[in-house]
Amino acid sequence: MTATETNRQIAMVLDLNKCIGCQTCTVACKKLWNKDTGTGYAYWNNVETLPGAGYPRNWTETGGRTDQGEVKAGSVPNLDEDYGRAWTFNHDEVRARAGEGEQKPWLRPKEKPKWGANWDEDRGEGSYPQDNHYFYLPRLCNHCTHPACLDACPRHAIEKRDEDGIVLVDQDRCHGYRFCVESCPYKKVYFDPQRQVTTKCIFCLPRVEEGVAPACARQCPGRLRFVGYLDDEAGPIWKLVHEFAVALPLHPEFDLGPNVYYVPPMSPPKLDAQGRPTDEPRIPTAYLESLFGKQVHGALRILELERAKRRRGEASELMDLLIAYDWNENFALGERKREVL
Amino acid sequence: MVHKVSLIAAPTGLSPGGYVKKAFADRNAPQTPVAxxxxxxxLTGWRIRLEWDCSDPVTSLADDVDRFVDAAAILAPGAPDAPWMSMGAPGKPVEGALWRADREALFGVRAEGLGTVERSDAPAGWSAMADRQAGKWRVSFHxxxxxxxxxxxxxxxxVWQGAKGDRGGLKSVSSGWIAVGS
Incomplete structure (x- = not known):
């Protein structure tokens, strides 16, 4: 490996205009990596409805960074109130009473759930039909350039790999103190109380090392995820982040350099009292600015201009890229060394 | 020999990394002031009894993710000038045992500086008996x-009191080595 091949940063771009909230990414990730009993509640990848409280509940208020990027004391979310404990179901009861009478018992959670990873799905905000709105935000570890979790670990149990910037927990060194859970302002580090170590997204490292995109990206029916290296000028990440500047980090004010980027959602216009379209988008731009920073204005403008080109029948490399005619082109990870889903 | 030991909050300013020292900069008072x-x-070796007040014991994580268990450690210098507050230094180790309320077996621990603690099985024959009465933990090491x-x-x-958020470097400690005599 040469010096120039080290210190690269892998990244992901997600086009929020294409996410349908189907949770295929969530299931793909969960089935692949998080089936241990101690991580039943943990979703390395989740999709939440915004505006909404998210997962864990109100996560933006519990992390270890201020809006100015300064360290502050964070907190570890509660399993029942904030994450939502993994549900267990009354399968035995239903099975035992399957043949009894016409009234079949319902399959339902044994405990009364208080919260969950997708608890406020599709609620959003606003009033129908004037300005009701919501969109989906898939979230995973941002594999930050300056990871708060790494900075928080007194055990030096978290590393950021030189070759691709993937952030990993060394569970042999982890003593389960959970400063990483507290400090991450994205709340994307999880504690496994059974094994008493923390866990987090590994960006499907074994797949990436063989040129295969992470499961969440590869399984996405909406073709909304792009994966590659930030310095690959021929790849989709460079084009979306640097060339067209339409892909933005989530909460850049935390100042950690997240390496997951989002193409912000456009929205149809609000209606006035007479039901006529106005000039204002349904999703308030101020709200998007609170998520993606001031650069969201420019990104939305570029998206509007490029869409307009397409409507006029003109070429738009950006729109073609985002449409993803050939989804294999969403991923630029070098030679693919094996064939997997 | 019985010692009344005043404990101090382990200085968070020494903690490796940037988070703990800033997020817990005001954690100057020990959660357990005395032990x-x-x-x-x-003839059968060292017997060491450690007692401290604990009104809210935590003996299990109970499958929760925001609980921390009670614990206590006894350590001796592995070299004459091994520093205590920094958990030893390179070439100057500290070593001993860690009792945790959620497990019967002791951990053996060894460190040569903050962030270097290595846990292992305790040496053969080492044990601890713990009980809690009248609002106190009493842990008897052998x-x-x-x-x-x-x-x-x-x-x-x-000493770590889980209910008060103690873990890792958030702990109450003796302010230095205690001469024990024999």
């Missing part, structure tokens, strides 16, 4: 042999 320590060297303590005749203690 009682009795150290006896007998070490049939402990060459570091034999050599240095010094001990330090650390």
């Amino acid at each position: 009682e320590l009795e150290v006896v060297k007998g 070490a049939p042999s402990w060459s570091a303590l034999d050599a240095q005749q010094q001990l330090a203690v650390a």
